[in-house]
Amino acid sequence: MMSVSALTAEQAANPLINPPKTKFNMPAWDKIKPEHFEPAIEWAIEKAYAQIEEIKAVSLGDANYENIIEAYEFTGQDIGRIVSVLSYYTNNAITDELVDIEVEQGAKLSEFSAKVGTDVDLYERIKKVAKSDAPMNDVQRRLTDKAFKGFEEGPLSLGAEDQKKYLELQNELSRKTAQFGKNIKNHMDPSHKYGLKVVVPKAEIATRLAGVSADALKPFTDEATGDVIIGALPESMDILEQCQNRETRKAIHTNWTGRGNIGALNNDALASDIHHLKQQQAQLFGYDTVVDATIRPDKRAAGTPDNVLNILHRIRDVAFRASKDIYDKILVEAAADGITTYDADADDAARLCPWDLAYYANIVNKKAGGIDPEEEKKYFDVPVVMEGLKRSMKRRFGLVLEETKDFKMPHEDMQVFYSKKPSGEVDGIFIVDLYQRTTKRGGAWMDQMRPAGMVDGEWQVPITLVNCNYGVDKKSQLISFDSVETLYHEFGHGAHGHFSQKTPYQSLNSINISWDAVELPSQFNEVFAGLRRHFNSYARHAETNAKMPKKLYDKLTETKPSLQLLRQNEFGMLDLELYSNPNKISSMTAFNKAAFDRTQLIANKTDNVMVNQFSHIISGGYSSGYYSYVYADFMVSAMEDLFEKHGQKAVNAFKREFVSIGCLKTASEAFDNIYRALGEPVQPLSPDGYLRKNGYGKYLDAADAEGTSGPNVPFSFDFKRP
Known part of the structure; x- marks a missing residue:
């Protein structure tokens, strides 16, 4: 970092440019304000340009690993540090002001990346080292190849006009993807003027929410009025499992699926534009589609698009057959209420609809000996679950987590844990943010805020941010086993980011690996949540402290076909069909409905579709990668x-x-x-x-007997239902 004496008075007072001394260089959260980001990013870009000029001042004859490759690796570290803090705020403490800052600064960062990525003098020096016969160890060779490949496959490979076009496309993508996420966030905030909500007055709760427990309604109950205000939040789906009133179920489900689909915040045009911009970028680099640019043997563990599509076709064939059996069982229970078919052409009164599934599936589960969802939650109290998770991470990975109060965090819900070696030395920091807020984006995720590595000549321990969105009553904090597995999932990602500490280089210590393998640590860590002996250590009844009876445990953790497999397959297919299409799509809603109609057994007769709220593949990093x-x-x-x-x-x-x-x-x-x-x-x-x-x-x-899928059956997006 530049010395304080080299800074202006205004820069020296900016906690992002001149961070106050904190333990392990944790961001000074209590001092950072929105107005600090623009000057800080401008300063960091200017500093990075100066670092690039120093590298280019090295003659080609003197170019070596240390003065070119390593120097390039250490360039722009302040940009990464500042952007990671901005990313926290635009995900965990969102305001319209911060989103606008992200868009504006994103354009500057895109321009910076494009200029560096097209700098011929810099490229020639990196190429000289990459092609030299100078001895390198494995780490040095990996870093060198990474830098060289970045230039070879980046905008430098384009002509001057295409480089200009690339930057224009990138700036538009930054602006539109930010707006896409902002629209969804505002739809999910019931206090926003466009926020989606279902309001049940206190006097109508007994009829409109008949069957729903008081515990399930607590997070949605207005303390002043007693009204129940149900926002477009994931936890609203829990109410569907219990709600006997079909019209209320429909209202809640339609409200939830309305995110990104309704009114002024409809994302259809934005999603179409984003898709088209991504296709244009891929085509600039000589690929027909985003799928061709993304799924390649050198970039993805699955290898080729054909391999991925054949896998998805096999799963689609099998999962569809299993789902049909599950729906038939659900229909048996629904028949008592006059619901006798899932034929799309039938009247809604007699047709099994999307808002009915959770309710009747819950009845099927309980009749089969499964545990009631509300009773299930009584075994999983968040603080107790967290202690169980810490024991599991220590037992399985040697990750010792110790809570600390050393830092003043942006929100009181946030916890901070040191990871410690057996010697007691701190080797990492975990920030854990478990609870729902209207200013926090939905879902669960892990952010590798700071990979381990050398920064300004000093070793920096990794900072890992783990997020969930538990919408719970803070007094009871009871969650489902699915939510427990989500916590283990995100800590699996966290362990991956934390333990990547083998080199001095942050880019090599990152978890930016093949996208189709990045979910392995997270999904494997879920396995440990359900191991019986460990499960008993944290799954204790909130009222009696009793272990879950073995019969209920067996039902909760049994391996059996579920609707989830077909659902995930539909999402993966939608993603690949979308990004295999090189053309501008006039209606994403129509495209989505046509794609899902091939396999959906329960027809969606609304215009609420997944793609307009599907942040993973539209505004996130999973384009052509949701599989x-x-x-x-x-x-x-x-x-x-x-x-x-x-x-x-x-x-x-x-x-x-x-x-x-x-x-x-x-x-x-x-x-x-x-x-x-x-x-x-x-x-x-x-x-x-x-x-x-x-x-x-x-x-x-059955699929093999009928020859409908398998290695010798050619793939097609079209699907003949078995």
Whole structure:
């Protein structure tokens, strides 16, 4: 960092430019204000340009690893530091002002990246080192190849006019993706003028919300009026499991699915524009579509689009058959209320509708001996679950978490944990933000705020941000087992980011690996939440402290076909069909409905569609990559087999060969090394093994008997229902 004496008085007073001294260089959250970001980013960009000029001042004859590659790696670290703080605020403490700042500064950062990425003098020096015969160790070679490939595949490969076009497209993408997310956030905030909500006056609760427990309504109950105000929040779906009033169920479901689809905040045109901008960028680089640019053997563990599509077709065929059986069981229970069909042409009064599924599925589950959702939650109190998670992370990964009050955080809900080595030395920081707020984006996620590495000559421990969105009564803090698994999932990502500390370089210690493998640590960590002995240590009844009876535990954790597999497959198919289409799409709503109509057994007769709220593939990083969740399931299934055979040795090998490796190896190589470390032959990943192990065997057999999917059946987005 520049010395304080080199700064103006205004810069020296800016906590993002001249951060106050804090433990482990944690951001000074209590001093940062929105007006600090613009001058800080401008300062950081100016500093980075100066660093680039120093690199270019090295003659080609004197170019070597240290003065070119390593110097380039350390360039712009202040930009990353400041942007990570801005990213926190635009996700966890969103305001319209901050979103506008993000858009405006994003344009400046895009211009900076484009200028650096098209700097011929800089490229020539990086190329000189990359092509030289100078000896390098594996880490140095990896960093050099990464820098060289970034230029070879970046905007430098374009002509002057296309470089200008690339920057224009990037700026438009930054602006439109920010607006896409902003619209969804505002729809989810019931206090916003465009916020979506279902209001049930206190006097009507008994009839309109009949069957819904007081605990389920607490997070939505206005303390002053007693009215229930249900926003477009994930927790509103829990009410559907209990609500006997069908009209109320419809209102709540329509409200939830209305995000990004209704009124002034309708995202249809934005989603279409974003899709088209991404396709134009891919085409600038010589690819037909985003799918072709993204799913390549050098970028994705799955290898090729054909391989991914054949996998999804196999799963679609099998999951559709299983889902039909599940819907038939649901229909048996719904018949008592006059609902006798899921034929799309039937009248809604007799047709099983989307807002009915959770309610009747809950009845089916309870009749089969499953636990009532409200009773289930009584076993999972957030603070107790958190203690169980900490024990699991220590047992499985050697990750010791100790809460600290050393930092003043932006919100009182946030907890901070040190990760400590056996010696007591702090080797990482976890910021944990578990609860829902109207200023926080929905969902659950992990952010590698600061990868480990050298910054300004000083080793920086990693800072990892773990987010959930528990909409709970803070006095009871009771959640479902699905929510428990979500916490373990995000801490699996967190462990991945935390343990990547093998090099001095933040870019190699990041978890920016093949996108279809990045979900492996998170989904594998979910497995440990359900191991019976560990489960008993944290799953205690809130009123009696009793363990969950084995019969209920078995039902809760049993492996069986579910509607979730077809749902995830539909999302993955939608993503790939969308980004396989090179043309401008006039109506994303119509496109989505046509895609889902192939496999949806319960017809959606509204204009509320997934794509207009699908942040992962529209404004996030999962374009042509949502299949990753399904693909990671195959990897997790393989890890479960190794764990069953080798026990903790398999987890140790997983940590050593995959979780701790960062970007030093490809994800496929790192995964195969787990087998090698255990003395096992490397096994190819296959959907069939995963499906059979998870209860889909008879549906696989039926698909094979009818020849509707498999290695010899060509893929098509069109689907002939079995």
